[in-house]
Amino acid sequence: MTRRFIDLKTPIPGPKSQALMERRKARVPRGVSNATPIFVDRAEGALVTDVDGNTFLDFAGAIGTMNAGHRPPAVVKALHEQVDRFLHTSFHVAMYESYVALAEKLAELTPGNFEKKAMFLNSGAEAVENAIKIARRYTGRPAVVSFTRGFHGRTLMGMSLTSKVKPYKYQMGPFAPMVYQAPYPYVYRRPAGMSEEEYTDSVIAQFKEFFSAEVSPEEVAAVIFEPVQGEGGFIVPPKRFVDAVKEFCAQHRIVFIADEIQTGFGRTGRWFASEHFGLEPDLITVSKSLAAGLPISGVVGRAEIMDAAEPGQLGGTYGGSPLGCAAALGVIETMQRENLVQKAEVLGRQLIDRFTRWYERYPLIGDVRGLGAMAAVELVRDRQTREPAKDETARVIQGSVQRGVLLMGAGLYSDVIRILCPLVTTPEELDEGLDVVEEALAEVSGAVSTQQA
DSSP: OOOSSOBOOSSSSOHHHHHHHHHHHHHSOTTSOOSSSOOEEEEEBTEEEETTSOEEEESSHHHHTOTTOBSOHHHHHHHHHHHHHOSOOOTTTSOOHHHHHHHHHHHHHSSOSSOEEEEEESSHHHHHHHHHHHHHHHHOOOEEEEETTOOOOSSHHHHHHOOOOTTTTTTOOOOOSSEEEEOOOOGGGSOTTOOHHHHHHHHHHHHHHHHHHTOOGGGEEEEEEOSSBTTTTSBOOOHHHHHHHHHHHHHTTOEEEEEOTTTTTTTTSSSSGGGGGTOOOSEEEEOGGGTTTSSOEEEEEEHHHHTTSOTTSSOOTTTTOHHHHHHHHHHHHHHHHTTHHHHHHHHHHHHHHHHHHHHHHOTTEEEEEEETTEEEEEEEEETTTTEEOHHHHHHHHHHHHHHTEEOEEESTTSOEEEEOOOTTOOHHHHHHHHHHHHHHHHHHHHHHHHHHO
């Protein structure tokens, strides 16, 4: 089939990528995983070109960091201007305006009609760590509650909050004390014969019972919550469950933290996924697409909570670097000028429409779900038993990469194909990429059908 955007000149990986892989194996530990076997030479918009000259459509978006696309002109311009002035002074030593300007922008963009403040760090995990520190300092309480299937990073606190054991936590303990995981609804995998409403009521009841069985609410500083679970499999919770969690937190003076590291900056068709649920979180953690690939993260929230920590209790040498702040301001400018939040809704409709047709065509598809351009399909070996199709999912992803689409999986059972394409992806680029994924899906579905026969 003729491709308009994908251009493969060698088998994947090509000879130059293979040579670099040998060097990588010799000096980089195997615990640093790689989703694809390529080495990148350049990238632009929704396209990535490797060192062998192969051009791919990017449906992984550097794990959701490229909502504004690769190398947005406003970001490139801002970075050049910053490099020409200074690289780093540390905000703790000599301040700079871009840090304050970014805090002002995020106070405007994040949900919540109250006074807000923001601080900046380097990574999503650091943002989570500091949000927990702030909540503990504000409440004077030690415990923290996250949710099953949640993902919050690979640091000690991040791992402690994260639910998936392999690969993130296996033989990495002991973990931080007084961290608990409450139930989070997974509507697709609800018990047979139970309606969505009955199931939601059941999980809400379990959530409330959790605070009698596992930890007293009077000891809980914060509940940290992904409005859509990312690594957990792009699982969208029922609004009634979200409302119940927020109400419980308010009733017991628990700081409600929305982890918007993957869901933020337009991915779901809103600036922040919390807006879909009418949420005004006390604190929000941000990173990934905040700066188009530059390492920066932040905690944004109620001014009185953010001000609880004493001077010196928050921060880090490189936190909110001048380059990161410049890039983030360029991203916000790009997203507003190009209406990328609205484009995410359009891409999302295109994705769900295509996925729905796949569901009708391929029994390997068990579920279709998502919000905006944060969309996914879950693969199962049998729709009745919903047995996860982990190996088949890996083969579809590998087949897609071989055909020119960078793709990643997700889910507690590693049976979810997730889409995190840049929001600048055109409808034509998205169609071509989905054609490729469908070719791989059809090939694996055919093999499964043959094996079952």
